Amino acid sequence: xxxxxxxxxxxxxxxxxxxxxxxxxxxxxxxxxxxxxxxxxxxxxxxxxxxxxxxxxxxxxxxxxxxxxxxxxxxxxxxxxxxxxxxxxxxxxxxxxxxxxxxxxxxxxxxxxxxxxxxxxxxxxxxxxxxxxxxxxxxxxxxxxxxxxxxxxxxxxxxxxxxxxxxxxxxxxxxxxxxxxxxxxxxxxxxxxxxxxxxxxxxxxxxxxxxxxxxxxxxxxxxxxxxxxxxxxxxxxxxxxxxxxxxxxxxxxxxxxxxxxxxxxxxxxxxxxxxxxxxxxxxxxxxxxxxxxxxxxxxxxxxxxxxxxxxxxxxxxxxxxxxxx
Amino acid sequence: xxxxxxxxxxxxxxxxxxxxxxxxxxxxxxxxxxxxxxxxxxxxxxxxxxxxxxxxxxxxxxxxxxxxxxxxxxxxxxxxxxxxxxxxxxxxxxxxxxxxxxxxxxxxxxxxxxxxxxxxxxxxxxxxxxxxxxxxxxxxxxxxxxxxxxxxxxxxxxxxxxxxxxxxxxxxxxxxxxxxxxxxxxxxxxxxxxxxxxxxxxxxxxxxxxxxxxxxxxxxxxxxxxxxxxxxxxxxxxxxxxxxxxxxxxxxxxxxxxxxxxxxxxxxxxxxxxxxxxxxxxxxxxxxxxxxxxxxxxxxxxxxxxxxxxxxxxxxxxxxxxxxxxxxxxxxxxxxxxxxxxxxxxxxxxxxxxxxxxxxxxxxxxxxxxxxxxxxxxxxxxxxxxxxxxxxxxxxxxxxxxxxxxxxxxxxxxxxxxxxxxxxxxxxxxxxxxxxxxxxxxxxxxxxxxxxxxxxxxxxxxxxxxxxxx
Numbered sequence: 001x002x003x004x005x006x007x008x009x010x011x012x013x014x015x016x017x018x019x020x021x022x023x024x025x026x027x028x029x030x031x032x033x034x035x036x037x038x039x040x041x042x043x044x045x046x047x048x049x050x051x052x053x054x055x056x057x058x059x060x061x062x063x064x065x066x067x068x069x070x071x072x073x074x075x076x077x078x079x080x081x082x083x084x085x086x087x088x089x090x091x092x093x094x095x096x097x098x099x100x101x102x103x104x105x106x107x108x109x110x111x112x113x114x115x116x117x118x119x120x121x122x123x124x125x126x127x128x129x130x131x132x133x134x135x136x137x138x139x140x141x142x143x144x145x146x147x148x149x150x151x152x153x154x155x156x157x158x159x160x161x162x163x164x165x166x167x168x169x170x171x172x173x174x175x176x177x178x179x180x181x182x183x184x185x186x187x188x189x190x191x192x193x194x195x196x197x198x199x200x201x202x203x204x205x206x207x208x209x210x211x212x213x214x215x216x217x218x219x220x221x222x223x224x225x226x227x228x229x230x231x232x233x234x235x236x237x238x239x240x241x242x243x244x245x246x247x248x249x250x251x252x253x254x255x256x257x258x259x260x261x262x263x264x265x266x267x268x269x270x271x272x273x274x275x276x277x278x279x280x281x282x283x284x285x286x287x288x289x290x291x292x293x294x295x296x297x298x299x300x301x302x303x304x305x306x307x308x309x310x311x312x313x314x315x316x317x318x319x320x321x322x323x324x325x
Numbered sequence: 326x327x328x329x330x331x332x333x334x335x336x337x338x339x340x341x342x343x344x345x346x347x348x349x350x351x352x353x354x355x356x357x358x359x360x361x362x363x364x365x366x367x368x369x370x371x372x373x374x375x376x377x378x379x380x381x382x383x384x385x386x387x388x389x390x391x392x393x394x395x396x397x398x399x400x401x402x403x404x405x406x407x408x409x410x411x412x413x414x415x416x417x418x419x420x421x422x423x424x425x426x427x428x429x430x431x432x433x434x435x436x437x438x439x440x441x442x443x444x445x446x447x448x449x450x451x452x453x454x455x456x457x458x459x460x461x462x463x464x465x466x467x468x469x470x471x472x473x474x475x476x477x478x479x480x481x482x483x484x485x486x487x488x489x490x491x492x493x494x495x496x497x498x499x500x501x502x503x504x505x506x507x508x509x510x511x512x513x514x515x516x517x518x519x520x521x522x523x524x525x526x527x528x529x530x531x532x533x534x535x536x537x538x539x540x541x542x543x544x545x546x547x548x549x550x551x552x553x554x555x556x557x558x559x560x561x562x563x564x565x566x567x568x569x570x571x572x573x574x575x576x577x578x579x580x581x582x583x584x585x586x587x588x589x590x591x592x593x594x595x596x597x598x599x600x601x602x603x604x605x606x607x608x609x610x611x612x613x614x615x616x617x618x619x620x621x622x623x624x625x626x627x628x629x630x631x632x633x634x635x636x637x638x639x640x641x642x643x644x645x646x647x648x649x650x651x652x653x654x655x656x657x658x659x660x661x662x663x664x665x666x667x668x669x670x671x672x673x674x675x676x677x678x679x680x681x682x683x684x685x686x687x688x689x690x691x692x693x694x695x696x697x698x699x700x701x702x703x704x705x706x707x708x709x710x711x712x713x714x715x716x717x718x719x720x721x722x723x724x725x726x727x728x729x730x731x732x733x734x735x736x737x738x739x740x741x742x743x744x745x746x747x748x749x750x751x752x753x754x755x756x757x758x759x760x761x762x763x764x765x766x767x768x769x770x771x772x773x774x775x776x777x778x779x780x781x782x783x784x785x786x787x788x789x790x791x792x793x794x795x
Contacts, residue, residue, distance in 0.1 A: 112372060264585060266585060319585075
């Protein structure tokens with residue numbers, strides 16, 4: 001397929017996934033901000049949202065003070081913030097429009113409809129009146145867009161590049177969500193030992209905190225089912241990093257990245273496949289004790305760099321037009 | 326002007342036979358039900374993204390072309406005459422193009438003035454002597470037909486460069502079948518949905534010699550072009566790649582596209598990019614829409630361009646008046662479809678006749694299209710007419726004039742209910758190994774009361790066009 005077409009499909013999927021994960025994060029933070037806590041701690045929670053998405057400088061340049069309202073505005077509906085849900089869904093739709101002929105009619109119409117509806121919901125003031133309903137809607141629409149892709153598209157290159165985009169972005173996003181604690185405490189606290197107590201007893205706070213992380217990736221019930229035990233940070237990390245059967249875990253995402261890479265393999269993608277495969281092997285045979293011993297933040301930072309490297313290499317191998325050899 | 330031919334009703338108000346079934350059905354529908362259907366059509370067009378970009382507005386502005394749910398119906402016998410006339414005309418136009426770029430017999434015979442060709446910016450000297458596959462230049466032609474007076478059909482203009490609108494013919498039908506399935510059960514409407522297959526077959530039939538399994542692509546200027554939806558639609562319906570200039574490159578006079586698995590050879594390019602932008606090495610050097618070296622590959626016969634370069638010389642408004650002569654010259658037949666009588670302002674006496682009757686005429690610039698830059702005398706103020714007169718006098722050869730035709734009308738939904746509005750018709754003629762015409766076309770309708778300008782860029786809408794099978 002055309003390199004340009006593959007590029008649009010890849011980014012269409014990435015933007016959709018990014019919109020979804022931003023909605024998931026904000027949704028969970030809204031819920032936890034309702035817990036009894038000090039104003040500073042609530043503010044730290046919102047600041048962490050910006051930190052995860054590397055948006056702190058852009059936000060601070062625009063707003064002198066931090067308020068929940070402004071963070072939501074900036075991350076959801078600000079068209080000038082390229083990471084906002086609004087901008088991501090617009091970018092997804094524009095990428096889809098550029099290659100609408102390579103999509104099934106249903107996939108294209110889903111993206112177009114999502115975009116038209118989002119504008120309507122924003123104009124109707126849903127973010128102000130009921131932000132969590134808006135986040136639910138974003139999740140729902142991204143479920144629909146993935147579902148219609150799987151349900152209607154031929155399993156050919158177009159499909160594989162879409163899937164590559166989805167899982168590469170999800171790997172990145174899940175890693176960032178896991179690292180939220182680091183951003184929340186401004187780097188002062190690592191996973192072990194647990195953070196300071198503040199108002200609510202710190203063990204109890206920790207429970208809510210890790211439960212929130214689980215909920216943000218739809219893993220709360222999965223956790224209960226897999227471990228049948230109380231929530232501990234080690235197991236949350238294990239579930240979201242190493243469990244290949246947990247659909248939003250790093251291991252699951254990298255498995256999909258490898259599988260889809262293999263299907264689009266070309267004469268220059270060998271090194272990219274090797275690097276992705278190495279990462280997959282480390283996730284498959286890795287132990288959570290070792291990761292935590294190394295330090296979760298350090299591990300996740302390294303992981304993000306490697307995902308970024310694989311993304312860049314995919315661009316070079318497939319998406320930047322291949323000149324005549 | 327008041328006595329325009331109405332497609333549905335005779336002058337005594339009686340419904341014409343081919344509309345009787347539809348009229349009976351329509352009068353049984355409640356205004357509310359029809360209103361709902363119209364709203365549904367709007368919603369679906371927007372969701373499907375059947376939009377066009379408007380030049381002069383912010384990039385990315387997308388608009389819907391208004392769609393009217395009352396079909397324009399053509400009886401079977403009228404269509405047969407139209408079809409024969411279209412075949413004849415397009416055959417002659419292709420022969421003319423082949424002649425102009427080879428032996429120029431028609432010029433030597435004095436049937437078409439030589440300076441009209443050679444001093445015309447639409448004439449492409451680069452094409453002189455090049456043999457194109459099958460001798461076909463205008464593979465896809467959109468011929469604009471109007472009906473005037475007592476109901477005769479006239480050709481208003483030929484579109485032989487990159488005629489657009491066929492996607493609306495297809496989407497309008499799809500919409501009508503979705504909104505009113507019962508109508509299609511009771512009327513025998515000739516189907517049009519096979520157009521993309523016929524188009525693909527046609528394009529494959531004009532591949533360069535020796536290519537047995539040609540790779541066809543559609544070349545678009547990109548997603549901000551006004552007709553982008555159509556480019557994407559046709560590529561998808563034909564199952565071929567939609568490419569932009571940057572996706573193609575030329576090496577050793579062969580054209581390749583850049584794919585995720587390396588270069589892939591391209592044999593036939595259905596290009597929706599104007600001549601001027603096709604190859605920056607030959608035409609506009611600042612074009613980023615084209616492919617450097619494309620013309621060299623084309624001249625070497627290694628790739629087919631549809632339509633060919635230089636077809637504008639046959640659809641130029643200054644050449645239009647000579648098409649009936651072309652038919653007589655090349656085919657030794659009488660034209661089956663009439664031209665609209667046209668004053669060529671390049672001729673002194675015709676210029677004078679034009680200037681004397683400006684308030685009643687339609688005057689057009691010979692190279693312009695899309696309804697831009699024209700004067701509709703009866704709809705213009707004295708100041709506008711005088712301003713236009715000055716423009717004509719400055720460069721008479723740049724203008725032609727025609728009587729203001731009372732274009733036929735068709736009942737159309739407007740704010741106040743159903744009222745007659747002027748329509749035209751653009752059928753699409755495909756030329757390759759043979760000539761094919763899908764029974765139908767794009768009916769455009771001028772939505773403003775009294776307006777004769779049907780172009781979508783000027784506030785026109787569209788209708789589904791039904792050709793009855795009997």
